[in-house]
Amino acid sequence: MIEAVGLTKRYGDKTAVYNLSFQVRPGAVTGFLGPNGSGKSTTMRMILGLDNPTAGHVTIGGYPYRKLPNAPRQVGALLDAKAVHGGRSARNHLLSLAQLSGIPARRVDEVLGVVGLHDVAGRRSKGFSLGMGQRLGIAAALLGDPQVLLFDEPVNGLDPEGILWVRNLMKALAAEGRTVFVSSHLMSEMALTADHLIVIGRGQLLADMSVKDFISANSADFARVRTPDTEPQQREKLSAAITEAGGHVLPEQDGALRVTGLPLPRISDIAHDADVRLWELSPHQASLEEAYMRMTQGAVDYRSTADQKAGLQQPLPPGAQPPMPVPGQGQPGWYAPPPPQQGGQPSAAPQGAPQAPAGPYAAPGAPAANPYAQPAPQGQAPQAPQAPAAPPAAPPTVPTASDVTKPEDAR
Ligand SMILES: Nc1ncnc2c1ncn2[C@@H]1O[C@H](COP(=O)(O)OP(=O)(O)OP(=O)(O)O)[C@@H](O)[C@H]1O
Numbered sequence: 001m002i003e004a005v006g007l008t009k010r011y012g013d014k015t016a017v018y019n020l021s022f023q024v025r026p027g028a029v030t031g032f033l034g035p036n037g038s039g040k041s042t043t044m045r046m047i048l049g050l051d052n053p054t055a056g057h058v059t060i061g062g063y064p065y066r067k068l069p070n071a072p073r074q075v076g077a078l079l080d081a082k083a084v085h086g087g088r089s090a091r092n093h094l095l096s097l098a099q100l101s102g103i104p105a106r107r108v109d110e111v112l113g114v115v116g117l118h119d120v121a122g123r124r125s126k127g128f129s130l131g132m133g134q135r136l137g138i139a140a141a142l143l144g145d146p147q148v149l150l151f152d153e154p155v156n157g158l159d160p161e162g163i164l165w166v167r168n169l170m171k172a173l174a175a176e177g178r179t180v181f182v183s184s185h186l187m188s189e190m191a192l193t194a195d196h197l198i199v200i201g202r203g204q205l206l207a208d209m210s211v212k213d214f215i216s217a218n219s220a221d222f223a224r225v226r227t228p229d230t231e232p233q234q235r236e237k238l239s240a241a242i243t244e245a246g247g248h249v250l251p252e253q254d255g256a257l258r259v260t261g262l263p264l265p266r267i268s269d270i271a272h273d274a275d276v277r278l279w280e281l282s283p284h285q286a287s288l289e290e291a292y293m294r295m296t297q298g299a300v301d302y303r304s305t306a307d308q309k310a311g312l313q314q315p316l317p318p319g320a321q322p323p324m325p326v327p328g329q330g331q332p333g334w335y336a337p338p339p340p341q342q343g344g345q346p347s348a349a350p351q352g353a354p355q356a357p358a359g360p361y362a363a364p365g366a367p368a369a370n371p372y373a374q375p376a377p378q379g380q381a382p383q384a385p386q387a388p389a390a391p392p393a394a395p396p397t398v399p400t401a402s403d404v405t406k407p408e409d410a411r
Pocket residue numbers: 011014015016034035036037038039040041042043
């Protein structure tokens with residue numbers, strides 16, 4: 001188990017991590033989420049003894065990392081996949097790590113097989129693609145067969161098949177009772193991989209709870225209601241009746257109504273009493289991405305702005321209007337997703353979506369004894385997040401948004 005207590009890190013004036021307390025339990029994949037610059041890597045570095053906390057402490061199995069007996073056999077980590085000697089072959093890179101940690105050389109070939117790099121083991125890593133580099137970093141983390149694993153953005157640069165492989169690897173490691181702590185910005189992936197979440201914003205804890213609880217705590221359930229498209233007056237009548245009954249109605253782009261504040265049976269009764277026919281009445285819950293955006297929107301440091309392209313554009317012809325920016329969404333077509341209240345759409349792949357076929361790094365020839373080498377059977381639906389096998393989680397910690405958005409001086 002990893003345990004942080006009051007962990008704080010300051011770099012000069014900058015507070016990167018502030019008073020962070022959490023536990024990462026064995027037997028579950030714990031996702032570590034937070035906006036850019038929120039302190040995830042700093043926290044991981046402190047867990048691994050690469051940075052000293054300014055205050056507080058963090059232990060693995062009760063020991064600070066530097067005092068852990070035989071640390072490389074107990075803890076494996078992928079922090080920065082580029083931190084390798086590019087002139088060395090993948091095999092030699094792993095051999096040198098194995099030698100430093102007293103790990104037998106034959107283990108190198110095992111992990112090369114697990115990550116699917118067997119065929120390129122003799123190639124210098126400086127010629128590796130981003131995804132191959134990630135696989136090499138994961139191999140290094142697995143080298144000591146450790147009980148505790150930390151991965152900072154492990155799917156960065158991986159193709160869809162590689163992402164699926166990492167997902168199955170994390171789950172398999174956790175199912176063996178290991179402690180798996182993984183940071184990611186890919187919410188749809190975290191929804192499929194993690195059992196538990198630790199979310200930070202501006203270095204402070206925002207949430208420590210199961211994925212399921214996180215989504216229900218941070219998303220407003222709503223009902224979608226549609227009346228016959230051909231009779232707009234029915235829609236108006238229903239809107240008025242729902243509002244009068246204390247519900248909140250928002251029009252959706254396709255003509256449906258998004259209703260909050262009333263249970264589905266009540267909406268049905270209201271429609272019946274108002275003599276309005278319904279074409280749709282369905283319950284909805286936000287995705288992890290929507291819930292995450294809702295929770296962290298007050299703690300985002302870096303937001304995109306519309307690109308005005310001042311001086312770069314041709315003058316508009318007389319009478320022509322410039323395109324209208326969408327409030328709060330930056331430039332249409334750019335990559336900043338809209339916050340949920342402005343119609344953000346879940347990006348999670350639908351359950352049951354077909355999986356990408358196995359690719360060249362799927363490690364089909366890896367030793368059969370390795371439980372991680374086999375990708376899921378093709379066409380198998382991604383699994384829903386499972387309840388943690390670990391002991392009951394600590395009570396959810398959700399500071400108010402104002403706590404998080406306070407200037408550092410006020411903390
Ligand atoms: N060595 C350092 N010196 C000064 N400031 C630092 C240092 N390392 C991190 N920081 C600052 O601390 C804050 C947290 O950085 P960190 O890299 O931990 O965030 P992160 O959550 O991992 O970000 P990202 O998601 O973008 O990787 C940032 O504002 C960063 O600029």
